[in-house]
Amino acid sequence: MSEASARKDTPAQAEFRAYCRDWLAANKPGEPPVRLPQTPLEIMTTEQLGYLQAWQKAAYEAGLVGCDYPEAVGGGGRKDCQRVANEEMLAARTPFFPNVIGLGMAAPTVFYHAREEVKAELLPRLFSGEDIWCQGFSEPGAGSDLASVQTFAEKRDDKWVINGHKVWTSLAHFAEWMIILLRTDKSHKYDGLSYFVVPIRAALGKGVTVRPLIKITGETGFNEVIFDNLEVDDRYRLDELGKGWQVAMTTLLHERGAGELQTPRSGGMKNRSSHNITTSAVIDLARQTRRGDGTAADDPLLRDKLMRQLIREEGLRQNQRRSRVQALLDHPMRLPLQNKLLASEIAQSIAALAVEVEGMASSLYMGDSNAPAGGQWPLSYMNSYGMTIAAGTSEVQRNILGERVLGLPKSK
Amino acid sequence: MTQPNNYGFGEEAALLKESARKFFREHLPTDRLHALVASDPTPGREPTCQWDEALWAQLVELGWTMLAVPEEAGGVGMPVAAVAGLVEEVGRAAFPCPLLATLNATYVLVACGEAGALGLADIAAGKAATLALTDRHGSWDPAATEVVYRDGGLHGTAWFVQDAGKCERLLVCASTDAGYGLFWVDANATGVTAEADGIVDLTRDQAHIVFDGAPGVEVSNNALSALHHAMPAIWTLLAADMVGAGEWQLQTTVEYVTTRKQFDRPLGFFQAIKHPLVEVMVQIDEAKSLVYNAACACDSEPGKAAQYAHMAKASASDMAAYASSRSVQSHGGIGFTWECYVHLYFKRQKHSQVLWGDGAWHRARLADIVIGTAA
Structure with missing residues (x-):
């Protein structure tokens, strides 16, 4: 991947790629001292967080994070170079970045909608991972129908006072900052929304309560956050009052991988505790799994299912490649808006297939010494529902695709 | 060799695709x-060859039938990726013509090496050709051919020959004393009798061809190797046709469910209609991306061509089945009638799904490559 892309680099990209490669060769972090979770959203301990934060800070200081943002806000001031850094980090199999919500969602939103001095205040520590960010969108009564959020901000003098309840808030237990969608006017559904960034860590016990929620896997990592008269300065409002929904669209577009700015991405590190959710990993598993007189890889029905998966996976990779070939596109958002839907559903079906290949042994969970692959596949399968539900369920994604790309009438 | 990022689909390819689209939209x-x-x-009507020969002559005049013929053989020598763009438009128009058949014969002739030049010259001169290599059971393995070459002539029957009624030349796979050979045959020669098949697809014709001592020029004495080299391009181009046809099915159905109202709403408001159509789009895009990847592999990564072409054809076959099913179902009662156009594409896709291997067959071959043959 990185070799193939390298041949299309501009001179500036080529120079930067060489730099990234050299730096990574010398500075890629060693084995983690603790077992890492499968994704940043399941970081549970400060030991895990500390190791990952140190890596993100080093990568930022070396210029591999935020490359395409202007220098004035702590970025690298380059053009279309984050993709290059991402490819090199992936090829080098580095650990993932802990501040995923910050990098993927908060940064582009703050960049496009915050005041200049707020950008300069917040973005450098976001890029370095020193400040972890979380996202306050969903509420007990506002899931797929996000615009029905009720958490309220009331203006008192030059401050906003926030009261309400946010849920499914990944990383809130470590977060300094939260991007938050609030109601500032109860008489208009969409135009009554405003968007803020709020410092939650500084207010713990003084207006903010973070309580962990436990996932179906038994892991923690996401939370509910209760606001009780939290005071926030008006300069932390993004864009105009009543424009919260439009600002939220910037966040969601980037969250779903369809935004203007490339998200800094690192990953691919393989160690005893993490595995890749790929068809080729399931093929390896099938080869090692006894079935009758042979292995699961000899079973014609499983072979057919494995190849179906492989084809879907290659299809998504080729969609991403084709999305940069103008002459082979019909509608500019047609492929980008499929990304989140496909990536999450493909990961889910790969994990489901792995569990099917394991057969009876898929009943063994993490911690059981007889569990194949340390019980990671049942864990991945259960965790995959986080992906098909979060950031707009697959059903909501299909509405968006039907309405925005095919032009079908809105289902509401 | 590795693939260029843009599939080698350059400006010339884009122009060709665009002008093909315009040509079909205007003329058909x-x-x-x-x-x-x-x-x-x-x-049960008498099978006839229903096509616009004058329009085909224009297409030949434009040079589109010799795009895949190498320059040294008098053709244009365009990459498979560019040809796929043209074929996608042929599929979108469901254009009845022997273009795909001729391209298939072209790729096999190219794989024959020097001896193939004879056939390529005919194609460059505007003659349409088709492959004759399938047995009566419709085997997708060319070694199953029933035709035998002996005493200087071809004997036996080739089945499921595509667009035979529109072609002047046949490229026949026959068993010989030395193995399998490929023979370039004049479709009008004595000893060649084409029996038209009564088929579901209205946009193609098909025949079984009886050889009774027909003369043929041997262009390869190692047919299986030549076919092995050419099949990835053949699978890929058929998949490109299916992608184009699928896009027509999608857009036509979207238009219908946007205008047709029931319960005071356009049908497309209902998620029971909307979500399946989104799924059709998703499957078309997967197949399309895999088609250009496979085409590009044929051009610049031949070692991976078979693997990627199996993916493309398997994906396109499954997509075509789903797109066809949704196109008829979402049109409701009118979709079940002869007057509604969706049946034309439903039938073409049905035919394409099984031609040169269905989805399951391609996945089984892919598994042999990726996992290795089963114990």
Whole structure:
């Protein structure tokens, strides 16, 4: 991947790629001292967080994070170079970045909608991972129908006072900052929304309560956050009052991988505790799994299912490649808006297939010494529902695709 | 060799695709197509070759039939990726013509090496050709051919020959004393009798061809190797046709469910209609991306061509089945009638799904490559 892309680099990209490669060769972090979770959203301990934060800070200081943002806000001031850094980090199999919500969602939103001095205040520590960010969108009564959020901000003098309840808030237990969608006017559904960034860590016990929620896997990592008269300065409002929904669209577009700015991405590190959710990993598993007189890889029905998966996976990779070939596109958002839907559903079906290949042994969970692959596949399968539900369920994604790309009438 | 990022789909390819789209839209809009091929709905009607020969002559004049013929053989030598763009438009128009058949013969002739030049010269001169290599059971393994070459002539029957009624030349796979050979045959020669098949697809014709001592020029004495080299391009181009046809099915159905109202709402408001159509789009895009990847592999990564072409054809076959099913179902009662155009594409896709291997067959071959043969 990185070799193939390298041949299309501009001179500036080529120079930067060489730099990234050299730096990574010398500075890629060693084995983690603790077992890492499968994704940043399941970081549970400060030991895990500390190791990952140190890596993100080093990568930022070396210029591999935020490359395409202007220098004035702590970025690298380059053009279309984050993709290059991402490819090199992936090829080098580095650990993932802990501040995923910050990098993927908060940064582009703050960049496009915050005041200049707020950008300069917040973005450098976001890029370095020193400040972890979380996202306050969903509420007990506002899931797929996000615009029905009720958490309220009331203006008192030059401050906003926030009261309400946010849920499914990944990383809130470590977060300094939260991007938050609030109601500032109860008489208009969409135009009554405003968007803020709020410092939650500084207010713990003084207006903010973070309580962990436990996932179906038994892991923690996401939370509910209760606001009780939290005071926030008006300069932390993004864009105009009543424009919260439009600002939220910037966040969601980037969250779903369809935004203007490339998200800094690192990953691919393989160690005893993490595995890749790929068809080729399931093929390896099938080869090692006894079935009758042979292995699961000899079973014609499983072979057919494995190849179906492989084809879907290659299809998504080729969609991403084709999305940069103008002459082979019909509608500019047609492929980008499929990304989140496909990536999450493909990961889910790969994990489901792995569990099917394991057969009876898929009943063994993490911690059981007889569990194949340390019980990671049942864990991945259960965790995959986080992906098909979060950031707009697959059903909501299909509405968006039907309405925005095919032009079908809105289902509401 | 590795693939270029843009599939090698450059400016020339984009222009060709665009002008093909315009050509078909102008000369054969769907109402004209329907009038041309669907005038007689009677089941069991006499099979006839329903196409616009004058329009085909224009297409030959434009040079589109010799795009895949190498320059040294008098052709244009365009990459498979560019040809796929053209074929996608042929599929979108469901254009009845022997273009795909001729391209298939071209790729096999190219794989024959020097001896193939004879056939390539005919194609460069505007002659349409088709492959004759399938047995009566419709085997997708060319080694199953029933035709035998002995005493200087071809004997036996080739089945499921595509667009035979529109072609002047046949490329026949026959068993010989030395193995399998490929023979370049004049379709009008003595000893060649084409028996037209009565088929579901109204936009193609098909025949079984009886050889009774017919003469043929041997262009390869290692047919299986030549076919092995050419099949990835053949699978890929058929998949490109299916992607184009699938896009027509999608857009036509979207238009219908946007205008047709029930319960005071356009049908497309209902998620029971909307979500399946989104799924059709998703499957088309997967197949399309895999088609250009496979085409590009044929051009610049031949070691991976078979693997990627299996993916493309398997994906396209499954997509075509789903797109066809949704196109008829979402049109409701009118979709079940002869007057509604969706049946033309439903039938073409049905035919394409099984031609040169269905989805399961391609996945089984892919598994042999990726996992290794099963114990």
